[in-house]
Amino acid sequence: MSSPGQLAYEADRLVVNGDWTLPNYARLKKEVFAALASQKSGGQSPDLTAIEALDTAGASLLADLLGAKRLVELTDEESGLPTERRDLLRLVGEALSSPNEELPRRGSAVVAFLAQVGRQVADYWAQQRLLMGFTGQILATLGAILPTPWRWRMTSLVAHIHQTGLNALPIVALLTFLVGAVVAFLGATVLDQFGATIYTVNLVAFSFLREFGVLLAAILLAGRTASAFTAQLGSMKANEEIDALRTFGLSPIELLVIPRVLAMVISLPILTFVGMISGIIGGSVVCLTVLDISIPQIINILENDVGPIHFLVGLGKAPVFAFVIAVIGCLEGFKASGSAESVGEHTTSAVVQSIFMVILLDSIAAIFFMEMGW
Template sequence: MPSPGKLDYQADRIVITGDWTLPNYARLRQEVTSALASHKTAAHSPDLTSIDALDTAGASLLADLLGARKLLELTDKNSGLPPERRDLLRLVGEALAAPDEELPHQGSAIIAFIARVGRQVEDYWNQQRLLMGFTGQILATMATILPTPWRWRMTSLVFHVQQTGLNALPIVALLTFLVGAVVAFLGATVLDQFGATIYTVNLVAFSFLREFGVLLAAILLAGRTASAFTAQLGSMKANEEIDALRTFGLNPIELLVIPRVLAMVISLPILTFVGMLSGIIGGSLVCVMVLDISVPQILNILETKVRAIHFFVGLGKAPVFAFVIAVIGCLEGFKASGSAESVGEHTTSAVVQSIFMVILLDSIAAIFFMEMGW
């Protein structure tokens, strides 16, 4: 016959007996509260071997009575408990263990720093593995829908091209125009010391055709579009819209990710071309107004001194940057949980990762092209 659980104080120990189960929870809660108020448990060592029945509700009360850390210590050294009961107490103790109950760790500051760096490196490696897996999933989905034109989502593609490309044209053109003027001013200041201000045109053309045109456009899209992708997909996940798509047997990668990725791959080369043109125009305007270099001279230098390979090097990097930015933005959106805070954190992470990856890939490309002599 079931016996109600109780606390039996004997000499220097407290024997816990009876059924510590949900039906007895209300009465046991009062007894545990009374024991904690009288501080009796501090002077007695607990004995758990006389418990007749135990469930999760009773185990949580024992954790409140003894402390989660103390409960874990008892399960580790008390061989008189059945294995299933010991596992239950350990599981509840680990779940309820508070950070302030953890044993203090007195270690070297250098070891702590190395451990922190190691955790960050591990987190970065796990993020890159996840990114590679997500990239493979996107490429596999593209290969699947490519031979089936009726599955292409042209309306969504055109919409995202407008959002990521056409709507970003003014800000890209303005920013590159101003940066082109700044580069021309700085170049003229240095080259004037050598009487070579005419080479300011070459400097502006080389810098924007190879680097600044694509880099500025990619960084702008990383801040403007990658964050938008993350926020959109994160909000959809929070509202369980992505789960609803899977319930209907639809592939979220095909419906939500592929149009965004293709739109970015189409838009960034266009924005890069506009950025190159605007930067050269901004630098040329400074050359005309400040350095007294005529427009025919500028056009002649661009035609005879600037090789077309510089243009193709810069433009060739644009689709790669666009793909990476779009994939990171979509991945962070899928990683967001159901809270607004999580969406905000992953939006910030998408922008930081996108800019970092763009600069990293651009550095690798610069070394590669330099070694190839292009």
Template sequence: MPSPGQLDYHADRLVITGDWTLPNYARLKQRVTATLASSQTVDQYPDLTAIEALDTAGASLLADLLGARRLLELTDEASDLPPERRDLLRLVGEAIASPAEEPSRRGSAIIAFLARVGQQVEDYWRQQRLLMGFTGQILATLVTILPTPWRWRMTPLVAHIHQTGLNALPIVALLTFLVGAVVAFLGATVLDDFGATIYTVNLVAFSFLREFGVLLAAILLAGRTASAFTAQLGSMKANEEIDALRTFGLSPIELLVIPRVLAMVISLPILTFVGMISGIIGGSLVCVMVLDISIPQILNILENKVSTIHFLVGLGKAPIFAFVIAVIGCLEGFKASGSAESVGEHTTSAVVQSIFMVILLDSIAAIFFMEMGW
């Protein structure tokens, strides 16, 4: 018949014997509580070798008696314990151990803020390394399939161009038209103080050819298309469709990512051109209706005062922005796990990262072109 657990002292050393199991839990709990309540100090070097049987309930009582931290130390020091019993004690000690057992030390708010900032910087750097690796994988796949036309997936490419380009034309044209009108109103308000309202046409043309046309189109695609890419790939991963492709020996990069990236690279320059034209038309409409500048004057200024380099600068940034947006959207889709919550989080992350990277790259390009005198 199994013997109940005991707490005995031999030569001032605590010896723990008997069965520390669930059937004896109530009696053992009372004994442990009484021992802790007494003035007798619990020995920090108890003898655990005499324990005949032990389960999770008994191990939790030992953790209450000795402390979870001390129990973890004993599992490392007590080499004469059976391995399975030592593993059980360590598992229970790790589960019960908490910072509350140690005196809590409240750090300063500055240290906590710096720690938070450091963690965010580390996460950002890890994300950028992952993005660079994913970009390299896409470029390597492109180099592999470009010389082999029979591997080009034209049907998905055309479908994604329709989705990312043609379907986005109305919203891009409307938004840039309205922003062009706003820029013209603001420019006219400021330039009127100097009697130079005629230069409103130059202001609208320069701003949309160099910056606003490509920037507004890229931000719209970052919110509209990058999120769609992430949601689509995240749902496919949740349904294990991507794993199924790998099982059949097919490359998800080649089948799912490359058509989306190429579609974005083709669509964004077209949308940028439409945005430039719509913005200039919106600004010109304000000039005609409010500033009494005739259409021939506007066309003359655009022909003689606005250089082609401004158009090329704006259009040249579009493929780079498109590539970055598509890569981020696809990467976040692959990072999503099987839950709907994860898909939603990564969709939000894709939009935020895409807009941030577009504005960052646009700032770098603006400084570069300014230094080059373009």
């Protein structure tokens, strides 16, 4: 029959015996406190061989009595304890000896927020450095193959122009037409208060020639084509097709990236022109049907009041936006790992980064052209 656990002293040596289990926890805790108060727990190595039963509650009391590190040391010595009891004491001693290392320290919410912002800024800067390096590699490869026409991938180029340009024409034309109508409605609502609804034509023409035509087309291609580039290249990397190209001594930049970048640079100005025309037509339809502005009046305003500089400003931004969108889409495709989850994450990242860069560059261009007076 088991006996309740207790502490005894034989020749100034601490002897632990009995059952050190949860039912005896309250009484044993008092004995441990008394031993700690009388400072009789130190000295020679305690004798643990007389323990008849032990669980984690009793082991935690022994850790309080002897110290967690000392309890771990005792399990390493020839203590004569059974293997399972020695493992239990070691487990409890190690858990109690380093609680601060396992539990993370809770800091200030402000510090955590600033740390998160810092990490995001560092990640963004690393991404921009990688983007600049990838852009340099593309330009170097492009400069190397331009003087050698037999290395041009015309079939791939035409196929990508068809995919990125021709297939996107309907959605670009429809979207810009509807946005043009909305801009005309809003402009007419405001200008009607001043009796100047005739200037709705100027508003629609200026907005689509300078901003909306190229911006809407670029955002559509960022969501439609940049994601397609990332998914295609990411899938090829997952299937080890890109590694196979390198094995054959072929350049993935030359074969896969250059045709996509050139196709985007050719397609986006065309889509921008279509977007400008569709947006102006959409606004003109509203002016014609709602504001009773005749077609000759609309044509006269476009001829006399809207200069070609606005068309050139909008069209000039298209190749830059196209190059940035294509580079980001291809880079994210190369960064994807072999899993489908990674391909999906980098596809999303390509769309977000492309739209962000397009709006950022458009803002910088707007400030520049305003300062130049164009």
